[in-house]
Structure formats: structure tokens, C-alpha cells
Amino acid sequence: MSDSTAEQREQVIVCKWNRELIATMLEHASEVYVILDGFDIEHMSPDWELLEGAAKVYRIGEFDSLEEIASVAADLSLRGVSGDRIVSFTEFSQYGAGYLSTLLGNSDDPLRHVSYRDKRLMKRRVAAAGVPTARWASLPDRADRGDLAAVAERLEFPLVVKPVAGAGTIGTITVRSAEELEPSLESLGPLPYFKSRQLIAEEFVTGRELxxxxxxNGDEPLFLVVSAYFVNVLSVLEGLKESTADTGTPLDGSYVISPEDAPDLYKRVLDLHRDVNRAFGIDRAVTHLELFERPDGELVFSEIATRLGGAYVGSMLTEVLGQDIFEVVGEGLVRGALPKSRGEHRYVGAVHLRPAAPGRITSLPSEEEMLAVDGVLQAQRLAQVGSVVDFSHPSEWCVFVILGADTAEEFDALVARVSRELVVGVEAVESEGSPHP
Known part of the structure; x- marks a missing residue:
């Protein structure tokens, strides 16, 4: 095969197992290469018959292994695979996918993929592009008093402190004053899931969280969906700390803002998003952008990821677009176009159901019970009876319910009904130290 012919082949590299995404890629791309890690193989039950259609399936231990990613890159290079279309939709395959792209010669900026995860590089790049963002400072060593003093001198309190490459607000805290900074970081403890222990401190931004x-596809979105959280994520975390069986927990979840209801907001978001994309060189990709809308209407960048939103977001998008989100994204990435489809409901959202207080779960609404409620489109149980929830972070998932309605009034009533009637039962856990079994 000549080099020119190889360059014309539609080649896609998919990182990690997702049946709908891989099946769509196999349908629309001429060559699909799949990389599965140990977690995929042990826990996700890959369809090996489906994967027979792939040009090659690589099995690695983890995406953070430089040696394993380098070996995959070498084999792909020997096969003449360019790697200009690498799809990675999970948080913990992002670094490996970016390193793979760099090894295959697809970037003259070796820190580009790092800036998609490391919030310090991320904020520096968007600020340089003129996009409003919170002032911040790096905390590479929380035990270094010189670093702590520099943060207290440079920034105005309150501050939000989080892992530089974190996700799901895990390990995120609010610090109200300079006097609280050192003891707050000492009490933070080890950061689960993340190998790096470096932190970023940024000034607190008020306003609606979107x-x-x-x-x-280039500078144009094939779809763009703006959603708002019912309650800002950090406020959910604060509410969980103060919740009791009597007060209950804050309303957790988000709702899609109809473009017909807020055309000006959509225009302003699109303009800002294009500036952000240019700062990172984002071209043909899926993105999940977090930002704040201040009371005066100014949009302030928070962070961005080149992947689908986590938790319930994919299910929400499926209902908005009227087709499985992974099928939509897979076809859009390969063809640069989307099928003409749209969901049935103008107002779509998701509610995360938690127990009223921390403890051991004693009962959960069944999926059949949840789907029997008019307006409930999807329901997913992530916790089990016997699981312990300790309200340590907002991403401690229990039950997702996806909702749809034709009017704003019907949607608000549905949210209230679901929150009231679909209950996660819990009992107190009496143990020393950690409440986990």
C-alpha cells in the first residue's frame, strides 16, 4: 500500500471500552484500533465478538503506564496509523491518550494534552486568550509554608482548593480565611484516585454554575447544550455537611436551558467557547465546559475537558438529541455531521437522589418504580442496599433519574415530585473512624 493511500484511510483509535461508541466507529470508519486497560477487561465485559471487527485491539494494564503507551505507539507507527483521531472519553485515560498522540507526531505542543487536565495550565491558557477566569495560585506542596504564604498574599479569600488534575469535586474544599488555610489542608488527607498530590487555589466565584x-467540527458545534445546576456544586457539598434526617439534602442535579428561552445566553456561551477552543487548539472533539454566570451576566471560565460530561450528563444529552449520545458523537467525529434527530421534550434534566443523611442504605426505589412516574425517561441505580454513603464529596453517586416535560411548570413539578416520592432509605452506622464497612 502506498503512503498516499494510507493517508486517505479513516483511522480512529478508541481508548477504553464503550459498546455504542465502538460499534458506531466500526460502522463509519475504515479502520478502528481499540485500547483496553485492565479495568475494562476485568469489570466492563467487552464484547469480543464485536471487537473482531477492529483492525487491532491492544490490552494494557493502565493508561498511566508510559512504557505500555509507548509500545502501543510504536506498533501503530509500524502499521502506518497516524493517530490524528484519538477518542478518549474517560477522565483517567486522558493523559495516556494525549501522550499517545504526541508520540505519533500529532502535536508540536507536548503540554497541550496536559493542559486539558491540569487546571493551572488550563487557566493560564484561557486567561492569555482574554477569557475571564478566577485568579489562582499553584500549591505544589501543601506542607510548604512558603507556598501557603504566597497564596494568602496573592489571592483574596474565600478560596476554592482542589487537586490540579481532579474530577467530580473530589478533594475540593472551600477556605474562608488565611488563618484556615494551613489547618484545612492538613485535614484534607490523602487524595483518592489521583496520583499527583499537587493542588490549585483559586478565588471563589459567585453566580449561577453552568x-x-x-x-x-472545526469552529462550529454540531451540537451545543447549555445546562445549569439546580444548586452550585460546592453549595451541594456544604449542604451535605450540614444535612440531617430532618433538613434533608440539597437538590442535586442539573437542567438543560432551552435555546428558545435563552438565545442571548447561547450566543454569549458560543462566543466564549470558541475563544477557549482556540486557546487549546480544540478542533474536532467533544467538550465539557464548566463556567459561572455572575449576577451581572459576565461569563467566567472554570474548567474544560475533552470528553463527555460525567455522571448523568450523557443520559441527559441522549434525551435532548433523541439518539444515544455515544452513537451521535461517534458518527459526528468520523463524518463531521449528525443525523437529523431531536428529543421529544423541550425541558430535560436530571436529579441525583441521595438519602436524607449519611449512613448505610437500607432501601432504594426500583428502576420499575422510578420509570412508572410520568415524565421519568431514564433511571439508574449506582449504589446498592448495604452500601455506605458518608457525604464526603458530591460525586458519591446513588441514583440518577432523567426527567422530561413540555413546559417549565410541568418540569418543576416533576422535579419536586421525584425528590419527594422516590426515597433512598438509610440507617446510621455506628463505628469508630471511617463509616465505610
């Missing part, structure tokens, strides 16, 4: 999910 998330924007989009699929890009």
Missing part, C-alpha cells in the same frame, strides 16, 4: 456540552 455546564456546556458540545461536539465540534
Amino acid at each position: 455546564h456546556v456540552d458540545a461536539l465540534w
